[in-house]
Amino acid sequence: MGLLDVFRSNRPRGSASVAKERLQILVAHDRAFRNRPSYLPELQQEILEVIRKYVEVDLDAVSVNYEQDDEQEFLELNIVLPDGSRS
Amino acid sequence: MARTIVITSGKGGVGKTTTAAAMAMGLAQRGHRTVVIDFDVGLRNLDLIMGCERRVVYDFVNVINGEANLNQALIRDKRCDSLYVLPASQTRDKEALTPEGVGKVLEELSKGHDYIVCDSPAGIEHGATMAMYFADDAVVVTNPEVSSVRDSDRMLGILSSKSRRAKQGDEPIKEHLLLTRYSADRVERGEMLGVDDVQEILSLNLLGVIPESQAVLNASNAGIPVVLDNASNAGQAYNDMVARYLGEDLPMRFLATERKGIFSRLFRG
Ligand SMILES: Nc1ncnc2c1ncn2[C@@H]1O[C@H](COP(=O)(O)OP(=O)(O)O)[C@@H](O)[C@H]1O
Numbered sequence A: 001m002g003l004l005d006v007f008r009s010n011r012p013r014g015s016a017s018v019a020k021e022r023l024q025i026l027v028a029h030d031r032a033f034r035n036r037p038s039y040l041p042e043l044q045q046e047i048l049e050v051i052r053k054y055v056e057v058d059l060d061a062v063s064v065n066y067e068q069d070d071e072q073e074f075l076e077l078n079i080v081l082p083d084g085s086r087s
Numbered sequence B: 001m002a003r004t005i006v007i008t009s010g011k012g013g014v015g016k017t018t019t020a021a022a023m024a025m026g027l028a029q030r031g032h033r034t035v036v037i038d039f040d041v042g043l044r045n046l047d048l049i050m051g052c053e054r055r056v057v058y059d060f061v062n063v064i065n066g067e068a069n070l071n072q073a074l075i076r077d078k079r080c081d082s083l084y085v086l087p088a089s090q091t092r093d094k095e096a097l098t099p100e101g102v103g104k105v106l107e108e109l110s111k112g113h114d115y116i117v118c119d120s121p122a123g124i125e126h127g128a129t130m131a132m133y134f135a136d137d138a139v140v141v142t143n144p145e146v147s148s149v150r151d152s153d154r155m156l157g158i159l160s161s162k163s164r165r166a167k168q169g170d171e172p173i174k175e176h177l178l179l180t181r182y183s184a185d186r187v188e189r190g191e192m193l194g195v196d197d198v199q200e201i202l203s204l205n206l207l208g209v210i211p212e213s214q215a216v217l218n219a220s221n222a223g224i225p226v227v228l229d230n231a232s233n234a235g236q237a238y239n240d241m242v243a244r245y246l247g248e249d250l251p252m253r254f255l256a257t258e259r260k261g262i263f264s265r266l267f268r269g
């Protein structure tokens, strides 16, 4: 065992670094969720109703996603059309 | 006008009541007229930590319901003239704390005191919301452990959206971090989140770090707030915390294990 190993064994990589990484992800996720505008569910419902006037889509065909970084907010809208909806 | 301080956390068992007792006693010892209120309806134990459990006649809910006036319910501390305790009720009806009722009591207390310390129950529901609603300052008590840090962050979200200051668009509650049950030894071994790790995640003003200490248990056994035990590291750390809250600039202590000689370090396990 060399001298370097002695120093290394003095500082094992314990579970704390795992804890920190997990927390960083978790807390970022929690915060993003907290900051979502409260109108999102209603918006999603209304968009779904409008789409269904024209196309027979499933009730879960519309998803609205909200993200935020330091500079901008993103509203991501995803609509899944059924097979053969192009008549 | 008093300043209202909530001691909060989200998670239970992290040291809120210990901290509320220490902070109230510390402020009172420095001559500030202080009252500490137990918001933990149904699970009161601040009176035990303060050592005044046998003097409880009326409680917070009695005052809110008009069954007693404040002077009848307040218990004056035997060790410190400028400290009063308002005990929680043993009632199981948690809704007994109404925003109007709590607001009225705090307003009345505000006239004769400099600081009102609110010991919050665990959770993020009614009791905890009532304890933080009127706060000017918040001490977020956190253990260096994942679920506690996460719950503290959730509590920060609630402080900044559900408090009176948030609702009225006033200046936000001043949030402080108090890290408790800290074991420098385990941090050094990489087994526990360190103060820098927690700070990196929560980025709050660090009010203090309280070491894990047998003195806390001894103090609660005896009904003497640990801040009065100045021979103990936890007592000193709590005293530092109070001084920092009042504006003193003190270095953090007890963050490192006692330095061992180079040989014992090289040949350790
Ligand atoms: N710094 C500390 N060192 C050792 N034990 C502690 C420390 N702080 C709190 N405790 C213990 O942890 C338990 C919970 O503390 P308490 O103040 O009642 O927490 P909470 O009010 O958040 O539920 C108690 O048994 C207390 O003695």
Ligand SMILES: [Mg+2]
Residues within 6 Å of the ligand: B016, B017, B018, B040, B120, B121
């Ligand atoms: Mg408690």
